[in-house]
Amino acid sequence: MRKLADFFGVLAAAVMLAAAAPALSQQPPPTGPAAQAEREMVQPGNNAPVWRDVRSGAPGYTTVQGIETGVLVQSRGQTWREARVPIAFWGGLLVAVALAGLAVFYAIRGSMGDVEKPGARMIRRFSPADRYAHWLLAISWTVLAVTGLIISFGKDLLLPVIGYTLFSWLAILSKGLHNFVGPILIIAVPWMFFQYVRDNGISAADFKWFGNIFGYFRGKETPSKRFNAGEKLVFWVVLTILTTILVITGLVLNFPNYGQGRSAMQNASMIHMVAAYIAMALAAVHIYLGTLGVRGAYRAMRFGEVSEHWAEHHHKLWYDEVKAGKARQKFADEVEKPATGEARTQTS
Numbered sequence: 168m169r170k171l172a173d174f175f176g177v178l179a180a181a182v183m184l185a186a187a188a189p190a191l192s193q194q195p196p197p198t199g200p201a202a203q204a205e206r207e208m209v210q211p212g213n214n215a216p217v218w219r220d221v222r223s224g225a226p227g228y229t230t231v232q233g234i235e236t237g238v239l240v241q242s243r244g245q246t247w248r249e250a251r252v253p254i255a256f257w258g259g260l261l262v263a264v265a266l267a268g269l270a271v272f273y274a275i276r277g278s279m280g281d282v283e284k285p286g287a288r289m290i291r292r293f294s295p296a297d298r299y300a301h302w303l304l305a306i307s308w309t310v311l312a313v314t315g316l317i318i319s320f321g322k323d324l325l326l327p328v329i330g331y332t333l334f335s336w337l338a339i340l341s342k343g344l345h346n347f348v349g350p351i352l353i354i355a356v357p358w359m360f361f362q363y364v365r366d367n368g369i370s371a372a373d374f375k376w377f378g379n380i381f382g383y384f385r386g387k388e389t390p391s392k393r394f395n396a397g398e399k400l401v402f403w404v405v406l407t408i409l410t411t412i413l414v415i416t417g418l419v420l421n422f423p424n425y426g427q428g429r430s431a432m433q434n435a436s437m438i439h440m441v442a443a444y445i446a447m448a449l450a451a452v453h454i455y456l457g458t459l460g461v462r463g464a465y466r467a468m469r470f471g472e473v474s475e476h477w478a479e480h481h482h483k484l485w486y487d488e489v490k491a492g493k494a495r496q497k498f499a500d501e502v503e504k505p506a507t508g509e510a511r512t513q514t515s
């Protein structure tokens with residue numbers, strides 16, 4: 168019995184050795200000029216050894232000075248090219264779903280916040296500096312979002328519709344605008360951040376607000392201070408985190424002559440794409456609420472004032488502070504007393 172077990176043990180070891188033998192004896196494929204010369208003898212026109220050398224990523228010799236100039240083909244570029252496809256697909260889908268969802272919501276619900284009554288006092292909600300900072304950011308950001316979408320999806324979605332000539336012009340214009348408008352955010356983001364950060368502190372009330380997010384979209388708002396939790400999400404996630412990431416990665420891509428290699432630019436490109444799609448989907452909701460979604464919101468950012476009824480309905484805690492004289496924002500008739508002494512009333 169013992170002998171039989173030994174026999175099978177030896178047999179199993181022999182089988183395993185035989186199976187492993189080809190792998191053990193396998194040599195790395197030949198590379199280098201000698202290997203290529205040899206290959207030419209047996210298979211003329213087969214350049215595999217040369218291309219193996221090129222794809223190895225090891226720098227060759229060149230008189231051109233600069234980062235990676237000796238690396239003819241960087242194989243990781245292929246991985247980056249392939250990774251871009253699913254990122255663009257899912258990112259594009261996210262933005263499309265957000266836009267379609269908002270369109271359906273608007274079709275069903277229409278604009279929210281029918282709260283205005285004639286003769287209301289106005290409150291100075293945004294100072295001129297608040298508004299200039301916001302519009303510098305919003306206009307440049309929107310130009311970047313639209314041109315970014317054309318750069319990403321124009322070839323697939325617009326070219327078949329508008330043809331080569333028009334698309335060529337549009338693509339060149341989009342790329343130029345994207346590259347030149349981007350750096351404006353270096354000023355706009357910090358300006359906006361410091362202008363608004365005071366009223367964007369996070370508290371337990373903000374979680375309560377999110378708990379009632381469906382109520383918000385049905386017109387039953389949880390009382391909030393100057394900004395509600397949804398706006399704070401835009402402030403912290405879209406502006407502070409994602410737009411800062413977009414600016415940094417955008418600069419890495421915009422100025423390739425500062426010593427960053429191809430890998431750094433590929434990483435920057437992928438991070439830029441992911442941040443852009445998430446930011447665009449969230450910003451779409453914000454822009455919708457700031458224009459069509461909530462009556463009176465756009466007027467606030469355009470002219471700086473809201474009616475007391477608007478303030479009471481949308482930001483009850485802030486309204487109470489304004490009434491008690493505890494907020495930095497005041498009733499318009501208290502800020503600049505009209506010559507007649509009459510209280511300023513809502514005009515639109």
Ligand code: HEM
Nearest residue numbers: 305308363394398399402405406450454457464465467468
């Ligand atoms: C065309 C595009 C945009 C429009 C029409 C728009 C509209 C508005 C409006 C009406 C408000 C005032 C809301 C209120 O009174 O409570 C506002 C506030 C604000 N917007 Fe925009 N916006 C746009 C783009 C953007 C973008 C792209 C960002 C960020 C990247 C942004 C960030 C903010 C922030 C941070 C606030 C103040 C809320 C807070 O600080 O919590 N906006 N926007």
